[in-house]
Amino acid sequence: ETGVTQTPRHLVMGMTNKKSLKCEQHLGHNAMYWYKQSAKKPLELMFVYNFKEQTENNSVPSRFSPECPNSSHLFLHLHTLQPEDSALYLCASSQDPGGYNSPLHFGNGTRLTVT
């Protein structure tokens, strides 16, 4: 149990579909993140939220739309994705987004396949 729960674990969607990824953290953290993990590539930061406010958008295409209704929940809404968007999408949280010794806690990810 990581304290960060992601659903679904696996998702297959067509390029015209609309779907959403969900993340919930039970750690009382204030910051939440979306990362993209592709094979043999470094983790790519997509979005950062601090106290529900988006503080970073790392040049992510608009077909990915994040939503953070409160400090415990984070969504990633997906629409008109491309096959190259297939990857493992990881959610993470931390006590605060820049503090000393405030490490990231990751969820187990959603394996997304775009057909």
Next chain:
Amino acid sequence: GQQLNQSPQSMFIQEGEDVSMNCTSSSIFNTWLWYKQDPGEGPVLLIALYKAGELTSNGRLTAQFGITRKDSFLNISASIPSDVGIYFCAGHPNAGGTSYGKLTFGQGTILTVHP
């Protein structure tokens, strides 16, 4: 942007052997982190290093923060089958920084341990 070069990309070893991997950068980092990702799960923090020259152990794992602040090393002694997974280094430009959007990840070292 900053990049980390992590090597080797993959390792195949026998149970009981020692393992060494490293990360190098053209830029200075003031915090180095090592994460492990088990199959089907998210990365978990193993060791955090905050000072150049620092040597820190966590059980059979030992990590070092290079004196130049441009590299870090991870050693695993007497490997066991559950050491299998992907090991990531990560660097942060701030002293004590362990989260936030400034964390740069290496591309990972895939470790396979044969019984």
